[in-house]
Amino acid sequence: xxxxEISELTIDLAGxxxxxxxxxxSLRVEAGETVGLVGESGSGKSLTARTVLGLLPAGxxxxxxxxxxxxxxxxxxxxxxxxxxxGTVSMVFQDPRSGVNPVRRIGDFLTESLRxxxxxxxxxxxxxxxxxxxxxxxxxxxxxxxQFPHELSGGMLQRVMIAGALTTSPRLLVCDEPTSALDVTxxxxxxxxxxxxxxxxxxxxxxxxxxxxxxxxxxxxxxxxHAGLIVEHGNARAVFANPQAEYTKxxxxxxxxxxxxxxxxxxxxxNGPNPLDARVDAPDPRTPALxxxxxxxxxxxxxxxxxxxxxxxxxSVEGGAALALVGESGSGKSxxxxxxxxxxxxxxxxxxxxxxxxxxxxxxxxxRLGRARAVQIVFQDPYLSLDPRISAGSAIEDALRLxxxxxxxxxxxxxxxxxxxxxxxxxxAQARPRTLSGGQRQRVAIARALAASPEVxxxxxxTSALDVSVQAQVLDLIDxxxxxxxxxxxFVSHDLAVVRRVCETTAVMRQGAVVESGATAELLEHPRHAxxxxxxxxxxxxxxSLDAIAR
Amino acid sequence: xxxxxxxRTGLRPFRxxxxxxxxxxxxxxVGIMVAAAAAASIIAPYDPDFVDLGNVLSDPTAAHWLGTxxxxxxxxxxxxxxxxxxxxxxxxxVGLSTLLGIALGLLAGWFGGWIxxxxxxxxxxxxxFPALLLAILAVALFGKGLTAPVIAMIIAYTPYVARFVRSLxxxxxxxxxxxxxxxQGFSGGWIAVRRVLPNVMPTVGxxxxxxxxxxxxxxxxxxxxxxxxxxxxxxWGSMINDSRxxxxxxxxxPALVPAIAVVLVVxxxxxxxxxxxxxxxxxxxx
Numbered sequence: 056x057x058x059x060e061i062s063e064l065t066i067d068l069a070g071x072x073x074x075x076x077x078x079x080x081s082l083r084v085e086a087g088e089t090v091g092l093v094g095e096s097g098s099g100k101s102l103t104a105r106t107v108l109g110l111l112p113a114g115x116x117x118x119x120x121x122x123x124x125x126x127x128x129x130x131x132x133x134x135x136x137x138x139x140x141x142g143t144v145s146m147v148f149q150d151p152r153s154g155v156n157p158v159r160r161i162g163d164f165l166t167e168s169l170r171x172x173x174x175x176x177x178x179x180x181x182x183x184x185x186x187x188x189x190x191x192x193x194x195x196x197x198x199x200x201x202q203f204p205h206e207l208s209g210g211m212l213q214r215v216m217i218a219g220a221l222t223t224s225p226r227l228l229v230c231d232e233p234t235s236a237l238d239v240t241x242x243x244x245x246x247x248x249x250x251x252x253x254x255x256x257x258x259x260x261x262x263x264x265x266x267x268x269x270x271x272x273x274x275x276x277x278x279x280x281h282a283g284l285i286v287e288h289g290n291a292r293a294v295f296a297n298p299q300a301e302y303t304k305x306x307x308x309x310x311x312x313x314x315x316x317x318x319x320x321x322x323x324x325x326n327g328p329n330p331l332d333a334r335v336d337a338p339d340p341r342t343p344a345l346x347x348x349x350x351x352x353x354x355x356x357x358x359x360x361x362x363x364x365x366x367x368x369x370x371s372v373e374g375g376a377a378l379a380l381v382g383e384s385g386s387g388k389s390x391x392x393x394x395x396x397x398x399x400x401x402x403x404x405x406x407x408x409x410x411x412x413x414x415x416x417x418x419x420x421x422x423r424l425g426r427a428r429a430v431q432i433v434f435q436d437p438y439l440s441l442d443p444r445i446s447a448g449s450a451i452e453d454a455l456r457l458x459x460x461x462x463x464x465x466x467x468x469x470x471x472x473x474x475x476x477x478x479x480x481x482x483x484a485q486a487r488p489r490t491l492s493g494g495q496r497q498r499v500a501i502a503r504a505l506a507a508s509p510e511v512x513x514x515x516x517x518t519s520a521l522d523v524s525v526q527a528q529v530l531d532l533i534d535x536x537x538x539x540x541x542x543x544x545x546f547v548s549h550d551l552a553v554v555r556r557v558c559e560t561t562a563v564m565r566q567g568a569v570v571e572s573g574a575t576a577e578l579l580e581h582p583r584h585a586x587x588x589x590x591x592x593x594x595x596x597x598x599x600s601l602d603a604i605a606r
Numbered sequence: 607x608x609x610x611x612x613x614r615t616g617l618r619p620f621r622x623x624x625x626x627x628x629x630x631x632x633x634x635x636v637g638i639m640v641a642a643a644a645a646a647s648i649i650a651p652y653d654p655d656f657v658d659l660g661n662v663l664s665d666p667t668a669a670h671w672l673g674t675x676x677x678x679x680x681x682x683x684x685x686x687x688x689x690x691x692x693x694x695x696x697x698x699x700v701g702l703s704t705l706l707g708i709a710l711g712l713l714a715g716w717f718g719g720w721i722x723x724x725x726x727x728x729x730x731x732x733x734x735f736p737a738l739l740l741a742i743l744a745v746a747l748f749g750k751g752l753t754a755p756v757i758a759m760i761i762a763y764t765p766y767v768a769r770f771v772r773s774l775x776x777x778x779x780x781x782x783x784x785x786x787x788x789x790q791g792f793s794g795g796w797i798a799v800r801r802v803l804p805n806v807m808p809t810v811g812x813x814x815x816x817x818x819x820x821x822x823x824x825x826x827x828x829x830x831x832x833x834x835x836x837x838x839x840x841x842w843g844s845m846i847n848d849s850r851x852x853x854x855x856x857x858x859x860p861a862l863v864p865a866i867a868v869v870l871v872v873x874x875x876x877x878x879x880x881x882x883x884x885x886x887x888x889x890x891x892x
Contacts, residue, residue, distance in 0.1 A: 420793070430789075434786065441786075443783075444805055457792060
């Protein structure tokens with residue numbers, strides 16, 4: 056019998072055909088098989104995962120069937136669904152921090168279903184939990200049992216969640232973006248654990264992700280879902296090597312890769328000034344547009360050793376060039392970005408923009424505005440970086456009028472020009488952030504940063520909260536604006552593939568220090584530092600050897 | 607900076623709602639009370655202070671809808687005029703304590719550091735005194751009437767508003783949009799007053815609505831104790847006090863009517879405040 060057979064599944068929210076969430080999708084998982092479900096946000100992939108566990112949104116009307124080991128999860132009684140969740144199917148969620156009860160110990164989390172649902176004794180359940188913690192590769196299983204979730208890192212906690220999902224020896228494991236919140240090296244470790252568990256237990260696995268490369272590296276077969284409908288399915292390698300559906304083709308084209316060539320002409324290369332540089336008053340080529348000298352920032356934490364977030368970092372960026380700062384969480388790259396725009400003061404070192412020092416607290420209005428015209432920033436999450444009460448047009452207009460006092464009508468005309476430059480229409484001027492999509496919001500944030508006509512634009516993970524196809528559009532936009540304005544870019548990112556697409560030079564950061572820097576293509580092809588090599592090896596790709604990462 | 611095309615409104619939660627009967631009833635009830643107070647001199651059937659010793663403690667009649675008190679004064683008319691002082695006091699207290707509290711809370715929350723420490727200790731000190739005790743102290747110092755208790759109440763309630771505003775401002779200050787304004791070159795004062803304050807205002811407004819009910823009950827209690835509004839001026843609290851004797855002689859109405867009015871207004875204002883808080887809570891992103 057097929058382990059999981061979803062056929063012609065439809066889900067409507069009460070209210071008619073306008074709110075159709077899933078539109079007749081079918082999917083099959085055999086025992087011992089890893090199946091990927093790939094799609095962007097809003098495609099219905101998480102909804103599908105929850106349906107398998109019998110967790111439906113309130114007021115949903117369903118059609119079709121979800122046969123789990125012969126039981127239809129849509130029609131069965133709540134008791135039967137519960138029995139299936141207790142014995143047949145388990146789920147690993149995206150964010151381990153919100154998936155594990157923060158006030159209970161790890162041991163309680165791992166053993167409660169065994170003790171409460173299956174009547175195991177405490178010692179037996181503890182023994183089982185220890186075995187599981189060992190099998191998911193946690194270093195000190197005995198002490199972890201009595202620890203609380205906040206004492207563990209995100210990667211460790213995700214291992215705990217996987218162990219928790221395995222306590223009842225499920226035959227099907229549903230993983231909903233289990234590594235999206237994790238660093239790339241941690242992701243590789245978690246994937247290795249999942250694959251090892253899947254192989255030794257002969258489980259079926261339904262792996263939901265937005266990452267095509269990850270799906271092709273991990274899965275036997277994949278389904279591509281778009282707007283509640285499966286648009287393509289087949290052998291994982293085949294789908295990505297030779298996509299048939301239009302949507303899959305677009306998705307693959309939009310996915311940045313570290314092996315693809317830099318698509319765009321590089322602005323400032325070694326062969327002298329680039330003709331695309333439209334800036335009239337090009338600065339003296341001997342003065343770099345942005346220079347950091349020995350930047351250091353230390354945070355004191357009560358009851359702990361001082362944390363050196365940024366440790367003696369120096370770099371310089373030529374006018375019109377783009378530098379990438381790459382690192383994992385905790386590498387100090389965001390602290391560095393915040394120092395560049397003046398949100399943090401360095402403890403030591405200096406920041407020079409066009410030869411002018413910008414590391415001190417601005418003395419007055421003129422210095423403050425001067426600093427704003429030197430460096431601007433686009434933040435990671437456009438849902439938080441825009442004032443919820445202020446419309447897109449007003450946000451840009453405020454910034455414009457701060458830097459060049461002008462009449463309302465003039466400013467308004469320039470707002471529309473800026474909106475047009477970032478690919479938005481005049482009607483978006485009135486829109487409040489909450490009515491805009493993620494990509495549109497990030498465009499507004501970019502337009503707002505450009506309103507001050509800065510020399511240098513810092514992009515702090517500016518595309519990592521976006522879907523791949525939206526990310527591709529925003530990256531195109533950044534490229535275009537950079538060429539039009541001769542902007543100098545500092546691109547802070549964890550994603551080497553995105554960096555490859557945007558920046559000609561890259562600096563790799565680890566624990567506050569730059570471990571390696573150089574031309575992006577050279578650095579990716581011939582990494583000299585072991586950490587750079589680890590980062591590159593951790594990026595999922597077809598034919599990915601997990602053994603190398605799992606040492 | 608505001609124009610018709612680039613609209614910015616923060617008052618959506620205060621718009622009249624549909625569907626919530628209790629909320630609507632409460633608004634209507636408070637509305638009627640306010641209207642009665644405002645138009646008392648026109649619509650009240652009698653002079654509230656007119657003493658008719660030939661008709662004391664009357665039951666409801668066609669002439670006196672809510673009966674008369676121990677001095678033969680018309681209870682309905684006294685209720686209407688009493689609404690003036692009973693509602694005006696809390697209004698003053700809530701209005702002024704909100705203004706003061708916002709100013710101090712914004713100062714403490716935005717700047718932090720020693721300003722926050724100093725203000726925090728002052729608030730702690732004021733929290734140590736119950737509002738009523740402070741009011742009684744003020745009456746002892748400045749004499750009876752409406753002014754002294756109102757000033758005392760303002761002093762007692764301001765720390766609550768300030769502490770609430772402070773916590774809102776601190777959480778708002780940490781949001782990336784504030785960092786974005788800073789990077790754009792806006793001054794700290796502008797960001798605090800023009801951007802952060804309007805974003806916390808709806809929540810503060812809802813909380814202050816709740817305070818109105820507490821202050822109304824407190825001031826009525828002071829009047830009941832004879833420390834607030836002085837006879838013969840009509841006031842719900844003092845009306846209850848005046849009619850204690852009537853209670854003993856079996857006529858509950860003159861004390862019961864103002865007591866019910868106090869309870870109804872407090873409940874109605876609480877319902878309105880809760881509903882506004884809920885709406886604002888649901889509106890703001892977590």
